[in-house]
Amino acid sequence: MNKVKSLIGRYRAVIIAGLALAALVVFMPELGPRVGMSLLEQGRTMLLVLPPIFLLLGLLDVWVPRETLMRFMGPGSGFKGLVLSFALGSAAAGPLYGAFPVAAVLMRKGASFSNILIFIGAWSTTKIPMLLFEMNALGVRFALARLAIDIPGIIIIALAIKTVVPKAEIERIYAAAATMDASTPRKS
Amino acid sequence: MDTVMLYIIAAVLIAVSAVKDRDKTRKAVMKGLKSIEGILPQLIVVLIAIAVILSLFDAETISRYLGSGSGLFGVLIAGLVGAITLIPGFVAFPAAGELLRNGAGVLQVATFVSSLMMVGVVTLPMEIKYFGRRAAITRNAVAFAFSFAAALFVAWVVSL
Numbered sequence: 001m002n003k004v005k006s007l008i009g010r011y012r013a014v015i016i017a018g019l020a021l022a023a024l025v026v027f028m029p030e031l032g033p034r035v036g037m038s039l040l041e042q043g044r045t046m047l048l049v050l051p052p053i054f055l056l057l058g059l060l061d062v063w064v065p066r067e068t069l070m071r072f073m074g075p076g077s078g079f080k081g082l083v084l085s086f087a088l089g090s091a092a093a094g095p096l097y098g099a100f101p102v103a104a105v106l107m108r109k110g111a112s113f114s115n116i117l118i119f120i121g122a123w124s125t126t127k128i129p130m131l132l133f134e135m136n137a138l139g140v141r142f143a144l145a146r147l148a149i150d151i152p153g154i155i156i157i158a159l160a161i162k163t164v165v166p167k168a169e170i171e172r173i174y175a176a177a178a179t180m181d182a183s184t185p186r187k188s
Numbered sequence: 189m190d191t192v193m194l195y196i197i198a199a200v201l202i203a204v205s206a207v208k209d210r211d212k213t214r215k216a217v218m219k220g221l222k223s224i225e226g227i228l229p230q231l232i233v234v235l236i237a238i239a240v241i242l243s244l245f246d247a248e249t250i251s252r253y254l255g256s257g258s259g260l261f262g263v264l265i266a267g268l269v270g271a272i273t274l275i276p277g278f279v280a281f282p283a284a285g286e287l288l289r290n291g292a293g294v295l296q297v298a299t300f301v302s303s304l305m306m307v308g309v310v311t312l313p314m315e316i317k318y319f320g321r322r323a324a325i326t327r328n329a330v331a332f333a334f335s336f337a338a339a340l341f342v343a344w345v346v347s348l
Contacts, residue, residue, distance in 0.1 A: 059216045
């Protein structure tokens with residue numbers, strides 16, 4: 001009984017959003033087909049992209065020891081850590097929300113906050129697989145110019161976040177990431 | 189395409205892992221599955237929000253506002269639409285290319301692409317859950333401002 005209750009609690013936002021969606025379709029039925037198409041399309045993307053990302057994440061969690069990751073991406077990792085964070089984010093596939101759980105695992109494994117921010121920035125916009133798509137659709141000049149300006153942009157954004165977020169808050173974020181660990185199911 | 193690569197990489201690594209240590213592999217897979225379930229509620233909400241937003245702004249409406257003559261107002265709209273919507277790249281890039289060929293301005297399209305990639309209003313609640321309010325809002329706000337600067341640069345390079 002308690003389990004069912006907590007399940008409903010966790011999915012409360014889903015239930016509310018679902019009701020809002022149903023209301024929209026009832027009152028504006030002409031939007032129905034478009035809403036349905038979008039749900040199918042986006043849902044397909046999520047279902048396709050997320051499982052392999054999460055399986056890789058599980059493997060990373062189990063096989064890469066904290067000391068190793070810390071050496072490569074930790075606070076003392078310097079320029080090497082920055083390049084690695086860029087490369088890791090750029091090699092990714094899938095939408096930005098896929099990056100958040102990965103970031104949580106990297107935090108738990110001891111990656112520095114700056115490197116996490118670089119990783120998120122790279123994942124959001126300098127994805128290599130997407131670059132080919134962009135060149136194809138918008139032209140080589142467009143894609144390469146965007147890539148060239150995005151690299152300093154990502155660093156600027158990371159620096160801005162670092163100056164705005166106080167140390168205590170960063171510690172809190174890391175503590176939260178530790179509880180988001182997949183191996184300890186959230187309180188139920 | 190890149191999804192296929194992702195599956196191949198995941199499959200190969202799981203196979204290697206299973207050969208090396210069956211127990212650890214089982215643990216890794218379980219962890220992966222559990223974390224999917226962990227973010228499932230937020231994902232479904234995001235899914236519904238995107239469906240509603242995309243059904244309200246369709247491609248024709250967007251392209252009407254992003255013409256090369258739309259000026260500063262068009263650029264601002266492009267930035268806002270990019271920030272709010274969440275469209276996967278393999279859909280967004282061809283659509284943006286189509287907009288360019290149909291008379292949308294480079295500056296407007298570049299602004300749209302940049303803010304689409306870097307800013308995520310719909311996924312903000314998820315981002316806050318992982319990064320806290322301050323970091324998440326700062327990232328999105330600075331990225332939004334940066335999108336305009338990046339678009340100016342891209343438009344300049346394309347015009348050379």
